[in-house]
Amino acid sequence: VRITAQLIAADSGFHAWSRNFDRPREDFLAIQDEIAIRVAEALSVELQVGSRGTMPGGTDSVAAYEEMLQSKRYQWQATPESMILAIDHIKNAIEIDPDYAYAWWRLAGLYINAHSILARERDDWLELSEQALDQARGLAPKLDGVKYMTVMQNNLNMRWSETEQVMNGGAGLGFSTDFDLLWAWTGFLGRVGRHAERLPLLERMKTINPWSNGAARTLGRAYAHEGRMSEAAAEVERAFELEGFDAWDVAAGLEVARAADNHELLRKWLDRAVKHMTESRDLVTAMRATLDDPVAARSWLRNAFEESDGHDFDIAPWAGWHGDTELALDALDRLTVPWVFWTRDMQDVRRHPRFKGLVRKVGLEAYFREFGWNDYCRPLGEDDFECE
16 A cells, blocks of 8 residues: 655645655554654654754755665665665765755765775775764764764774774773664774673663664674673574664674584575675685585685685685684785684684784784783783784
8 A cells, every 4th residue: 555645834835745655554553653753753854843853963854854764774774785875865865955964974874884885896985984974073063973983983994092092991881871882882892802891781782772683793793702602693693683784694693603613503594695695695605515525615715815805804704714724814914804803713813923913914912002902812021912
């Protein structure tokens, strides 16, 4: 059934807002609720009243607001195609209202997503993100989320000391209800290998927002780090059942299954990966076919590594799990994504002499010496260290 809702100014007859709702007939009551919410939001934007209309960095353009909503819908699908559409829609919102600071802030976040999902398209996503955040900050210095986005950018640019300073070492977050700041800080802790400190914060995030698949998948990974495999498997399964970012949830499921060394669980997640991890389909298909043949798996991974750098993110953990420490190190050296350093797949890799070069390459040795060592590494005097 299709229902068209319109918001018309009584004094002028001007059509301020309209929207079609196409839903199954049996969802009629749900449609009524959704229409009521959307009309209330449109009124809030148009009249500049209520939470939507008076939020710092907001807009008085219903059209710009609608473009922002469309962008959020595509972002949640988290595919390369949908991310491009999400960016296009938020740019439309900005074109309609160039002073829409919240749209600039969302554009900064979309560029961060694109850095992961569309890395092969261009190499300046993080620079674009910082430019968009500068625009948002200039338009609305008190905009909610600026601190969160700054930390996210610092994490991806490996500015570890800056994150410590911006977040004051995470002081007070154990009692915080700010989900976004907790998300940014726990992401930082995962990258620098402070997993014991991260776990209780992730459990707190679950109580704040039990419907976040990002928090669920990350909590599952954290349980795997601690060897709590049944809880880890349950959390990544819960993440997959929640809506959005399916490919990322599947990647987390694969990590947990490898950590558990559970071939049956790996087959389940590899079957899902073939469907949802479209950018890595050839690799996950090969890993499914060679799951019980480590020699064949290592050969395939080495050939893939030599042919292209497009699979390094996946090659490193699979090579580590299959026992090819040198290949895992080669992939990590070319990729340098620090949070992968600390997974259970990398236990042998961390003991290898070459691993210290990777830690130094991403600036973590200097960070450790300034702010303290993580769960895996410890100093050996002033000029050396070891990891396990």
